Amino acid sequence: MEKRLRFALYLKMLIGFMTSFTIAYLLKMPTSYTAGVIAVLNLWYSRDNVVKTALIRIISSLIGLATSALLFWLLGYKIYNLFLMAFIVLALLYIFKLEYGATPALVLIGQQWAQQTPAAPLNALLTLVIGVVPALLLNLFTFRKSKILLV
8 A cells, every 4th residue: 555655746746846847937937947846735645734835835825925925025135135035034933833834935935036036026026936836736636644644
């Protein structure tokens, strides 16, 4: 059973990455690869806690994007502002007990910092949506809770 679950997750990750990447690529977004990675981060063997985890990652990313959009607009795209951003966002996620969503939040902030354009926050938000939606749909087609997950 373990091989079957692992192979199913492999297929879901591959399909999720390719789907999200392709959607972002067709929309000519500079963050196509990141959309695929966000999809992979939101995939798992079973439905258990997938929606809760996805919501944590979405909320964390929204907190990060809102904070970074405001601070980059106010302070500019300097490397020390990026470090300040990481400090503030990680502190907020810790305070709100959302630290599980730190990875996608920081990845999207990094994409925004790399672009350094007025459209960067919107691109990062669209990247999040394009990555999460296919992943959540793929998680609907999965195995039920199994003994292997309890180990």
